[in-house]
Amino acid sequence: MFSKLIFRNSKRNRKDNGLFFSSMLICIVAFYIILSLKNQDVMIFLEKMESDAISRLLSMIPILYAVTLFLLFFLIYYAGKIQLEKRKHELGIYLILGMRRSKLFVLLLLEDIQGSMMALLVGLPIAIFLSEMISLVTARVVGLGIIGHQFSVSGGAILWTAIGFFLVKLVAFLLLGLMIARQQIGNLLAVAPDGARKQLPKGIYVLAVFMGAILLAKAYYMGISGQSWRDFKQMGMTMIFGLAGTLLLFFGLRVVIGFLIQIKRNRRLYVYNFRQIEEAVIYSSGKLAISSLLVLAGLGSFGAGVAVGSAYLQTVQHISDYTFTADYATINHGLISHHLDSYFSDLFEVKIGLMDGDNQDKEELLQMKAVLQELEKLPKTKEQTILLKHLRRETRPYLISLSGYNELQRLAGQPILKLKEEEVVIYQHPDFTFGKELLNHIFAQKPQIFLNGENHYITGKVESLPLVTDRAITLAFALIVPDNKFETYTKGNYEIFLNGSLKSEWIQQKGLMGAVLEVNQKLTDAGIEYESYLQNMGRQLFYSVATSYLTIYLAIIFLVIANTMIGVQFLVNQQKSKKRLKTLIHLGADYQILCQSAKKQINWYFGLPVLIALISSQFGVRALLTGLLPGYLQQDLMQQLLISGIMIVFLGVMEYIYMILIKHFSNRYIFSLMEPERSE
Amino acid sequence: MEAILKVEKLSKCYGKLLGKTQALNELSFQVMPGEFLGIMGSSGSGKSTLLNCIATVIAPSSGKIMMAGKEVTALKGKELSNYRGQEIGYLFQNFELLDNLTGRENIMLPLSLHGISSKESAEKLLQLANYLDVADVLEKFPAQMSGGEKQRVAAARALILNPGIILADEPTGALDSYNAKILMEKLTGMNQREKATILMVTHDSGVASYCSRILFIQDGAIFHEVRRDYPAETQPQFYQRIIKVIARLGGGDVNVF
Ligand SMILES: Nc1ncnc2c1ncn2[C@@H]1O[C@H](COP(=O)(O)OP(=O)(O)OP(=O)(O)O)[C@@H](O)[C@H]1O
Ligand SMILES: [Mg+2]
Numbered sequence: 001m002f003s004k005l006i007f008r009n010s011k012r013n014r015k016d017n018g019l020f021f022s023s024m025l026i027c028i029v030a031f032y033i034i035l036s037l038k039n040q041d042v043m044i045f046l047e048k049m050e051s052d053a054i055s056r057l058l059s060m061i062p063i064l065y066a067v068t069l070f071l072l073f074f075l076i077y078y079a080g081k082i083q084l085e086k087r088k089h090e091l092g093i094y095l096i097l098g099m100r101r102s103k104l105f106v107l108l109l110l111e112d113i114q115g116s117m118m119a120l121l122v123g124l125p126i127a128i129f130l131s132e133m134i135s136l137v138t139a140r141v142v143g144l145g146i147i148g149h150q151f152s153v154s155g156g157a158i159l160w161t162a163i164g165f166f167l168v169k170l171v172a173f174l175l176l177g178l179m180i181a182r183q184q185i186g187n188l189l190a191v192a193p194d195g196a197r198k199q200l201p202k203g204i205y206v207l208a209v210f211m212g213a214i215l216l217a218k219a220y221y222m223g224i225s226g227q228s229w230r231d232f233k234q235m236g237m238t239m240i241f242g243l244a245g246t247l248l249l250f251f252g253l254r255v256v257i258g259f260l261i262q263i264k265r266n267r268r269l270y271v272y273n274f275r276q277i278e279e280a281v282i283y284s285s286g287k288l289a290i291s292s293l294l295v296l297a298g299l300g301s302f303g304a305g306v307a308v309g310s311a312y313l314q315t316v317q318h319i320s321d322y323t324f325t326a327d328y329a330t331i332n333h334g335l336i337s338h339h340l341d342s343y344f345s346d347l348f349e350v351k352i353g354l355m356d357g358d359n360q361d362k363e364e365l366l367q368m369k370a371v372l373q374e375l376e377k378l379p380k381t382k383e384q385t386i387l388l389k390h391l392r393r394e395t396r397p398y399l400i401s402l403s404g405y406n407e408l409q410r411l412a413g414q415p416i417l418k419l420k421e422e423e424v425v426i427y428q429h430p431d432f433t434f435g436k437e438l439l440n441h442i443f444a445q446k447p448q449i450f451l452n453g454e455n456h457y458i459t460g461k462v463e464s465l466p467l468v469t470d471r472a473i474t475l476a477f478a479l480i481v482p483d484n485k486f487e488t489y490t491k492g493n494y495e496i497f498l499n500g501s502l503k504s505e506w507i508q509q510k511g512l513m514g515a516v517l518e519v520n521q522k523l524t525d526a527g528i529e530y531e532s533y534l535q536n537m538g539r540q541l542f543y544s545v546a547t548s549y550l551t552i553y554l555a556i557i558f559l560v561i562a563n564t565m566i567g568v569q570f571l572v573n574q575q576k577s578k579k580r581l582k583t584l585i586h587l588g589a590d591y592q593i594l595c596q597s598a599k600k601q602i603n604w605y606f607g608l609p610v611l612i613a614l615i616s617s618q619f620g621v622r623a624l625l626t627g628l629l630p631g632y633l634q635q636d637l638m639q640q641l642l643i644s645g646i647m648i649v650f651l652g653v654m655e656y657i658y659m660i661l662i663k664h665f666s667n668r669y670i671f672s673l674m675e676p677e678r679s680e
Numbered sequence: 681m682e683a684i685l686k687v688e689k690l691s692k693c694y695g696k697l698l699g700k701t702q703a704l705n706e707l708s709f710q711v712m713p714g715e716f717l718g719i720m721g722s723s724g725s726g727k728s729t730l731l732n733c734i735a736t737v738i739a740p741s742s743g744k745i746m747m748a749g750k751e752v753t754a755l756k757g758k759e760l761s762n763y764r765g766q767e768i769g770y771l772f773q774n775f776e777l778l779d780n781l782t783g784r785e786n787i788m789l790p791l792s793l794h795g796i797s798s799k800e801s802a803e804k805l806l807q808l809a810n811y812l813d814v815a816d817v818l819e820k821f822p823a824q825m826s827g828g829e830k831q832r833v834a835a836a837r838a839l840i841l842n843p844g845i846i847l848a849d850e851p852t853g854a855l856d857s858y859n860a861k862i863l864m865e866k867l868t869g870m871n872q873r874e875k876a877t878i879l880m881v882t883h884d885s886g887v888a889s890y891c892s893r894i895l896f897i898q899d900g901a902i903f904h905e906v907r908r909d910y911p912a913e914t915q916p917q918f919y920q921r922i923i924k925v926i927a928r929l930g931g932g933d934v935n936v937f
Contacts, residue, residue: 268795271788275780583776586737587790587837588765590757 006107010114013083018665019571020079021119023564026556027072028123028161033131034061034553035157040131041139045513046542057546064550068557069164075561077172082572084108084180091180105177112173113166120162127161128153138545199282208252215245216616223623242616243293249612250289253281269597272584277604280573287569291562292609298558299617299647304624305551306643309544319411320346320499321516323468323531327496331528338526343519344500346411350404350467351486352475353494355397357452365396366479370447371458378438387435390477398478399494400427400467401486408465411501417460417480424449425460425480429467432476436462451479451489468497469533555650562609563658570605571665574598581673591674598666606659614651618644682749683710684844684877685734690743692729692900703729705900706743711845714875716868718882718891720926726900727881731849734879735770736760748844765794769838771848771880775830777822777837783829784818787836794841801840808836812866828859832866839870848880852887864890885926889919896929904929 037043038058047054084091094104132151219241222228228238257278261271281288324331328349335341357365372391378384405427406416417425426439439462446457463480467473481489507515516534523530574581581594589597621643692704703726711717721727732738734745736752745752747767755763777786787805791798809815812832817825825833831851838846848867852860868890870876882888889908896904906925908918 266795266797269792271785271792272778272781275778275785279780579776580778580780583778584789584793586735586764586770586772586776587793588761588763589793590761593761593793 002103002107003110006110006114009107010111010118013111013115017079017083019564019567019661020083021115022661023075023079023560024116024119024165025123025126026560027068027075028119028165029127029130030553030556030560031065031068031161031164032124032127032154032157033134034064034549035160036131036152036154037061037549039152039154039157040135042135042541042545045139046538046545053542053546057542057550060550064553065160065164068554069168071557071561073168073172075564076168077175078565079568080172080176082568084176086572086575088180108177108180109173112169116166116169120165124158124161202255202258205252205255208248209255210252212245212247212249212252215241215248217245219245220616220619220623223619224626226623226626228623229627246293246296246612246616247286247289250281250285250292250608253285253288253608254278257281268593269584269589269600273597273600273604276573276577276601280569280605281608284569287565288609291565291569292613294558294562294565295610295613295651296616296620298555298562299613299651300620300624301551301558302555302650303617303621303643303647305547305555306646307621307624307639309547309551318533319408319465319501320469321502321512321533322500322519323470324498324500325495325529325531326498328498331498334526334528338522338528340519340522340526340528343502343506343522345503346407347498347500348404348407350408350497350499351401351494352467352473352478352497353399353486353490355399355451355479355489356491356493357489365452366394367450368394368447369449371442371449374442374445374447375438378441383435384438387438390434394477398475399486399489400475400478400480401483401494402480403483405463405465405467405480407499408467412465414465417463419459419480419482421482421485422454422456423459423482424451424456425463426458427463427475427478427480429474429476430464431474433462433464436464451481451485468499468531470531473497556654559651559654563606563654566605566609567658567662567665570602570662571669574666574669578673581670585673591670594670594673595663595667598670599663602659602662602666606655606662610651610655614648617647621647681712684713684748685711685879686744686746687730687734688744688746690730690733690745691741692726692733692738693741703900704733704740704743707897707901708743709895709902711877711879713877714871716871716878716880716890716892718880718888718894719897720882720885720888720894720922721897723883725897727897728849729900730897731847731879731881735768735847736764762794765790766841767844769841769843769846771831771834771838771846771851773850773853775822775827775834775854777830777834779822782819782821783814783825783833786822786833787818787840789837790841796841804840804842805836808839811869812836813862826859827855828862831855831859831863835863835866839876845877845879848878850881850883852882852884857886860884860887885919885922888922889915894922896925 038047038054043054091104091108094107095101099107219238222234222238222241228235257274261274261278322344328347332341332347335344355365368391372388375384375388375391402417402419409416419425426443428434428436443458443461446459449456449458467475486494502512502515502519509515510518513534516532520530520532520534581589584594621640625640625643687710688708689706690704690708691702691706694701694703705726707726707730719727719730729738733740734747734752736755740753747763750763752763777783778789781789784805787808788798788801790796791801806815809818812835814829814832814836817829817833822830822833831854835851838848846867851867852863855863864887867876867878867880871878871892880887880891888894891908892910893905893907895902896906904925906921913921
């Protein structure tokens with residue numbers, strides 16, 4: 001009998017609280033995926049190359065795990081409290097019927113454990129499946145090839161997911177259970193009085209809206225101007241302004257809703273819907289503000305992830321797969337003698353040398369007076385000042401031979417450069433491109449420079465293709481000169497790098513990563529020294545995979561918590577409005593009308609916090625770009641738009657899912673009210 | 681004259697087999713347009729069940745309810761909600777105002793529900809509010825109104841769409857005798873002036889004395905009927921007669937005013 005009661009109650013809880021249950025599922029899935037991170041194909045692969053970084057990343061996971069458990073605790077506590085509040089009456093009846101308190105406590109505990117078991121039983125298989133899918137998809141995307149994929153279930157991850165989940169549920173339960181078990185029966189049976197409508201004078205709310213808006217604006221300004229990043233105190237101030245601004249804004253929001261009610265549009269149940277929303281805004285402005293801040297936190301971590309991740313992906317263009325540090329003849333011979341030549345195509349030399357000249361101290365080999373003068377004439381900006389400082393120091397540049405660079409141009413699918421005898425082109429490595437626009441503007445006038453005292457002109461635009469496969473050679477400033485000049489000015493003292501690519505059939509067959517890995521092995525066996533694109537790619541891949549995993553994980557956790565809070569809030573208020581709904585039905589409201597009305601309210605419930613978070617997040621992205629990214633990427637508007645776009649799509653998808661879910665639960669509830677029954 | 685409401689052999693059975701309650705038992709009667717019909721009976725005699733069947737809040741087990749020539753139990757979807765909203769007005773014992781709407785918004789609720797422009801009815805609202813003495817509380821929330829005011833606001837809401845019939849289930853049940861008297865005078869006024877048809881359930885003989893006809897039901901069936909001899913018989917005289925009927929019928933359990 002007792003166990004039947006537990007079983008039935010727990011089943012009903014899941015049904016009544018489907019939203020909460022779904023959120024539990026998402027959390028379990030997120031837990032498992034993050035905990036089983038090291039089983040992902042990409043991670044296994046990266047571990048071979050970036051083992052230090054990987055182990056640092058993996059050592060961060062327990063911290064992340066603890067933090068999210070802590071967040072999850074609040075969600076569970078909050079949702080559990082609401083659920084118990086709803087069942088207060090029922091529990092009171094159990095007590096009146098003579099159930100002992102300890103037994104009631106055990107009843108609730110067993111119900112809770114059964115619920116958790118269900119969540120784990122459903123959640124873990126989903127998690128394992130999803131984790132496998134992600135592993136396969138990322139492996140495919142980064143070119144690892146999926147042939148070597150092995151289905152893997154991480155026992156440790158399952159164990160820790162279960163332990164963490166149970167632990168949090170248990171702690172929350174103990175707190176809630178004690179609270180309930182201690183109450184007088186009378187308290188349990190009494191219907192909680194709806195907090196009296198205590199309204200302050202309207203002016204105060206108007207003031208709150210204004211103050212909130214001002215504080216938010218201040219926080220936005222501090223963020224995007226970079227002020228917040230100066231020190232801890234400034235950052236703290238920004239946070240406090242943002243927090244207080246959001247809270248005040250929501251506190252004062254009732255004025256705005258009140259105004260909307262006054263408009264009295266002739267739409268169906270317009271006034272009723274807005275009165276319902278008003279009530280929510282009045283009674284739970286704090287909760288809405290917190291949900292909004294959580295959405296913002298989710299968007300923030302997502303935005304940061306996209307920004308950092310894409311920054312690493314963007315910087316280096318992939319042209320060749322291999323670089324050997326010897327000339328063509330030597331390497332080609334080596335390859336042929338080990339039967340490796342068939343793997344490669346497009347072998348070409350790039351020559352780089354430090355300029356040499358007649359000048360004794362070699363200091364004034366390059367003179368760019370005309371360029372510096374032009375630059376000085378331009379309006380004084382931070383960029384201009386820094387650029388000037390840099391260029392003044394460039395007195396003995398590196399030189400790059402034109403023929404080698406043109407091979408790179410050709411492979412990158414760009415037109416080759418044609419230089420006259422006394423023409424040169426400026427080169428900056430992609431990681432160091434700075435003030436490109438300013439420089440291109442000046443170079444358009446073909447300014448005169450002197451190399452070893454001889455007359456030359458800068459032409460074209462700043463070039464920045466990577467010269468070799470790795471970051472071993474990163475020239476912040478160099479000149480591309482015709483080959484004969486190159487020989488002259490380096491005095492024959494230069495390095496040769498031989499770039500080469502893998503044949504495309506080979507890549508198609510194995511995936512880029514797979515092919516590179518295999519050829520690396522063969523080259524090592526043959527004793528040929530090489531640098532492969534893999535090192536570079538591995539590093540990039542590591543940073544982008546690591547940031548995207550962690551940030552998406554955090555973003556999902558934040559958004560799940562925020563949305564669950566909003567959703568639970570709506571459903572609770574809807575159930576509190578049961579009598580109102582019944583009256584509406586009596587007055588002739590049908591199922592469609594009520595669902596429509598609930599839909600409108602849901603849109604507003606989610607819309608308000610999400611919209612404000614979205615606005616804040618746009619400034620947040622800007623602030624992140626200012627604070628986190630290296631200088632050369634800051635001014636990139638496209639980047640900002642891209643990040644915002646991705647963020648909005650991501651948020652849109654999450655919100656859509658949750659709103660659909662809530663609408664489904666809401667409709668089901670309304671349907672249960674529609675059945676003809678006694679209204680007394 | 682054609683009856684506005686015809687109830688024919690209406691039965692309602694709650695529960696199945698075991699613990700079955702026959703709340704209505706082949707009950708039949710008619711209501712004429714402009715009539716103020718009262719229904720009295722001991723507790724549990726099926727009065728609320730009857731009213732709720734007419735209001736389509738519960739489905740009868742058998743029998744027919746015809747409102748203005750239409751079979752009510754056969755209504756579906758839009759017709760049903762129109763019927764609930766526009767052809768009947770319902771007055772509840774505990775008012776059932778929406779506590780987060782102002783008086784005005786409560787009265788306008790049926791308009792907003794049925795997508796009717798509020799401009800059209802602005803005048804009607806003012807007229808009703810004045811007549812029912814609630815013009816001063818239109819901007820107040822129910823929590824800020826007295827019980828009498830609440831019920832009169834509810835009456836305005838029931839009347840705003842000019843329903844064919846007003847159903848009232850013990851509308852004075854939660855009011856003191858002073859407020860009950862005011863409400864009854866207003867309802868009688870509406871009945872006489874606007875020829876509003878009213879069907880009211882009550883326990884209270886004093887309240888019942890405002891009616892033009894009273895049906896007494898017991899165990900789900902009508903067993904007596906009294907008609908006020910208007911205008912020859914005054915209200916106090918009718919009241920005396922009701923009390924006598926109740927006493928004669930031995931309905932000690934019927935509440936006496
Ligand atoms: N939902 C229900 N389920 C089962 N029985 C019901 C239900 N509603 C009413 N009844 C029974 O039907 C009978 C008639 O009930 P009804 O509410 O119509 O009486 P009433 O005349 O309105 O009484 P009162 O004067 O006390 O309001 C009663 O015996 C009651 O117990
Ligand atoms: Mg009743």
